[in-house]
Amino acid sequence: xxxxxxxGQYFPGxxxxxxxxxxxxxxxxxxxxxLLFLVENLAGFVLSVVFVLAAYLIARIxxxxxxxxxxxxxxILLFTMLLNLFFVRGTVIWQWGVLEIxxxxxxxxxxxxxxxxxLIAGTxxxxxxxxxxxxxxxxxxxxxxxxxxxxxxxxxxxxxxIALRFIPTLVEETEKIMAAQKARGxxxxxxxxxxxxxxxxxxxxxxxxxxxxxxxxxxxAMECRCYHGGKGRTRMKQMHLAPRDLWxxxxxxxxxxxxxxxxxxxGSLYG
Amino acid sequence: MGTILTLxxxxxxxxxxxxxxxxxxxxxxxxxxxxxxxxVIGHTGSGKSTLIQHMNGLLQPTxxxxxxRGRDIWEDKKKLRQIRFAVGLVFQxxxxxxxxxxxxKDIAFGPTNMGLSPDExxxxxxxxASLVGLPEALLKKSPFELSGGQKRRVAIAGVIAMRxxxxxxxxxxxxxxxxxxxxxxxxxxxxxxxxxxTVLLVSHSMDDVARFASRVLVMNRSRVFAYDTPEAVFCRxxxxxxxxxxxxxxxxxxxxxxxxxxxxxxxxxxxxxAAQALLLLFRGGDAPC
Amino acid sequence: xxxxxxxxHVTFSYPQENGQGIxxxxxxxxxxxxxxxxxVLGHNGSGKSTIAKHMNAILLPMGGKVYFSGLDTAExxxxxxxxxxxxxxxxxxxxxxxxxxxxxxxxxxxxNLGIAPEKIRERxxxxxxxxxxxxxxLHAPHQLSGGQKQRIAIAGVLAxHxxxxxxxxxxxxxxxxxxxEVMRVLHELHRQYxxxxxxxxxxxxxxxQAERVVVMDDGKILLxxxxxxxxxxxxxxxxxxxxxPQVTELAAVLRAAGVNIPxxxxxxxxxxxxxxxxxxxxxxxxxxx
Numbered sequence: 001x002x003x004x005x006x007x008g009q010y011f012p013g014x015x016x017x018x019x020x021x022x023x024x025x026x027x028x029x030x031x032x033x034x035l036l037f038l039v040e041n042l043a044g045f046v047l048s049v050v051f052v053l054a055a056y057l058i059a060r061i062x063x064x065x066x067x068x069x070x071x072x073x074x075x076i077l078l079f080t081m082l083l084n085l086f087f088v089r090g091t092v093i094w095q096w097g098v099l100e101i102x103x104x105x106x107x108x109x110x111x112x113x114x115x116x117x118x119l120i121a122g123t124x125x126x127x128x129x130x131x132x133x134x135x136x137x138x139x140x141x142x143x144x145x146x147x148x149x150x151x152x153x154x155x156x157x158x159x160x161x162i163a164l165r166f167i168p169t170l171v172e173e174t175e176k177i178m179a180a181q182k183a184r185g186x187x188x189x190x191x192x193x194x195x196x197x198x199x200x201x202x203x204x205x206x207x208x209x210x211x212x213x214x215x216x217x218x219x220x221a222m223e224c225r226c227y228h229g230g231k232g233r234t235r236m237k238q239m240h241l242a243p244r245d246l247w248x249x250x251x252x253x254x255x256x257x258x259x260x261x262x263x264x265x266x267g268s269l270y271g
Numbered sequence: 272m273g274t275i276l277t278l279x280x281x282x283x284x285x286x287x288x289x290x291x292x293x294x295x296x297x298x299x300x301x302x303x304x305x306x307x308x309x310x311v312i313g314h315t316g317s318g319k320s321t322l323i324q325h326m327n328g329l330l331q332p333t334x335x336x337x338x339x340r341g342r343d344i345w346e347d348k349k350k351l352r353q354i355r356f357a358v359g360l361v362f363q364x365x366x367x368x369x370x371x372x373x374x375x376k377d378i379a380f381g382p383t384n385m386g387l388s389p390d391e392x393x394x395x396x397x398x399x400a401s402l403v404g405l406p407e408a409l410l411k412k413s414p415f416e417l418s419g420g421q422k423r424r425v426a427i428a429g430v431i432a433m434r435x436x437x438x439x440x441x442x443x444x445x446x447x448x449x450x451x452x453x454x455x456x457x458x459x460x461x462x463x464x465x466x467x468x469t470v471l472l473v474s475h476s477m478d479d480v481a482r483f484a485s486r487v488l489v490m491n492r493s494r495v496f497a498y499d500t501p502e503a504v505f506c507r508x509x510x511x512x513x514x515x516x517x518x519x520x521x522x523x524x525x526x527x528x529x530x531x532x533x534x535x536x537x538x539x540x541x542x543x544x545a546a547q548a549l550l551l552l553f554r555g556g557d558a559p560c
Numbered sequence: 561x562x563x564x565x566x567x568x569h570v571t572f573s574y575p576q577e578n579g580q581g582i583x584x585x586x587x588x589x590x591x592x593x594x595x596x597x598x599x600v601l602g603h604n605g606s607g608k609s610t611i612a613k614h615m616n617a618i619l620l621p622m623g624g625k626v627y628f629s630g631l632d633t634a635e636x637x638x639x640x641x642x643x644x645x646x647x648x649x650x651x652x653x654x655x656x657x658x659x660x661x662x663x664x665x666x667x668x669x670x671x672n673l674g675i676a677p678e679k680i681r682e683r684x685x686x687x688x689x690x691x692x693x694x695x696x697x698l699h700a701p702h703q704l705s706g707g708q709k710q711r712i713a714i715a716g717v718l719a720x721h722x723x724x725x726x727x728x729x730x731x732x733x734x735x736x737x738x739x740x741e742v743m744r745v746l747h748e749l750h751r752q753y754x755x756x757x758x759x760x761x762x763x764x765x766x767x768x769q770a771e772r773v774v775v776m777d778d779g780k781i782l783l784x785x786x787x788x789x790x791x792x793x794x795x796x797x798x799x800x801x802x803x804x805p806q807v808t809e810l811a812a813v814l815r816a817a818g819v820n821i822p823x824x825x826x827x828x829x830x831x832x833x834x835x836x837x838x839x840x841x842x843x844x845x846x847x848x849x
Contacts, residue, residue, distance in 0.1 A: 132660070133660045133661055133664070161660065164660050168702040169654050169702060176362065176367075177368055179362065180362045180365065181380075183355055183359070183360040183430070184381040184429060184430065185355055185380075185381055185385060186384060202368075202380065205370035206367055209367075214652075214655045217650060217652060218658070221650055221658075222658060223643075224648040225668055225669040225672060225716065225717065225720075226640060226643050226720070227668070227669075228640070232674040234670075234674050234677060235667075235671055236684060237664070314737065315737070419604060420604070446651075449603065450604075450801030451604065515737065520806040520807060524828055528839075531832075531836055533836075542809050542810050542813060546810060546813040549810075549814060550819070552839060552842070553839070555842070
């Protein structure tokens, strides 16, 4: 059933990476992305690939999951690759009419693909190992200083939480309404595009009405439970940095440093 | 009249080949005679909701067949919509499916999908509204202005207006107060008497089923536990309680008295039956056993 | 001593578009002492939910006064002190759970009150154990049954250590099993923590289990007494669209036919005992005759 699909593709687990502080995981992911953009030579690329693969192994997330997360961006990936392949000038190694492939083009497109793959793999690992709820908490706490400049951090996090909470409920509700209208002979699978768009009305109107009703009832229930905004609010779950968080930070920082060192000593592939 | 719905070795598995795999129906064989009033009972999760969604082709069996008047409903997928018009299904809390500006238009949704003429649709809407006891004056109103009980009757009328040969209602009284419950149940009974169609009523209330049904279908753990007359089903009070279902209060009282040696007949399930049998005892006559 | 909830001559009307209100409460006076288990019975639109919403200052009276634990609900600064002492549970379990993890939802009210984290943890665990849901603390709400969700909602208010819990038709959307679970938890709270329980319902089976039953009709209090004294008034209850237990009805029918049994029978056990006694007496008479 639809409602069994978890949002954000979280893979429950107990590995070190799962147990890292979500704030630290967000920071590390950002550091890794920066690292990817600094990489300029082969040694750096090998390092970034090894780094992310090792993380997958430690987290016990099947590496084939990377392939799954690549799927939606495959067209963009191919496009970038072809662009680099055909339009970079340099030593021509293959030619057909106006099309020509250069040694530099091949090199650049391969590197670009590796970089994008690592980028996707790294950021996906964050959502694979962190539940949406924990991630929201992590973001809320990381952004907390922004509250001082009246950025609505708590409100945003609360909205996120409620959205996560109600997505499965509303998905289930949509299924129910669809079945009910089908039982009255609604036809959603055949006909022209306009016909099909019209067929959505009997589903969308009840769904919106229900969402409004739920929102109203939830607001009342929250008020009854003494909700009065983020002011003076405490949290049951405190986030504490553990030694493992510091080790993870050190390791990632070391990788970043290594990439920079490689750049200095081995020069750049981009000439 | 003959058999109207037949289920043969019906098996249904939710989310097959995933960690969420769950067998919801397990090799069900069942024939329902035309014109019966069937009460369907069973726990949440016993498979009864899945079962009724097979009867009008909303779900496709993983294994086995569903026959409507002897024909496999999945034989020709193009005719599936015809089956949905012939086997009307009213879901739980059906008022949440209302969407039109007026009650009249909402009831007309089904008949319009059937491709009927405007005159025919108009006639059917009026007929359906009167069958569920909605006054004509409400037809021009927005369904969202009505009370909870009225909304529910509009939704039921929306299915009745298709003139289904089988009407299935999934807990039509859920969440209503006693007055609303009574009104809906009485109207369903009246509809059954007037139209002579087959009715399936899914309910958690043994008392309601006992009062109205000519047959009782008990579902338990994805299988049919019993399909028989109310008397015969409630005679198995002990077994019903073992699978966590209650029996009508009067059956419990009669069972307890019988255990204490008072010769009360089996199959008592209404206040009238119990009073009659008890008065016979009190007046010293021998109750028929 | 002052009653915990003191409702004095309250009138209330919901504002309408045309500026005039429909009065839903007419001069209601009701006192609920601490530690009582009160059921408020009435059909939809009788005003029972409206009165409940006055108890924790969700609605303010248009005439009259409402005091909770001596605090006037109309005073702005009393709002939080009142709401932390009175927990409210609503009908639809889905629409009152805020978080995607059970234990975080139970912590919600305490977090709002700014309680220290260690203290919250302690009280959340205690509340989850009290409703027998500790094992589900890390589940997502949509994985739970209706009865389980409702118990989570109860745990959520329980964690505040309220003096009173008001439940507005908490079982209306549940199946019989869920209904039993919720009722069992309520009785347990009342027995163990002496929490005041105000249960708004239209199920007479639930009202029978209370210490006191208040019957509302048309914005007024019709009856206010022990369940026994309330349920013998079969005709009055039926006139306002409410049910009476079948055993009470049976007793009335038998008494009308001249059988000598008490009128105020509320449960099957009482009924069986009374009938046995009466039948033995009759047997004796027959033997003597």
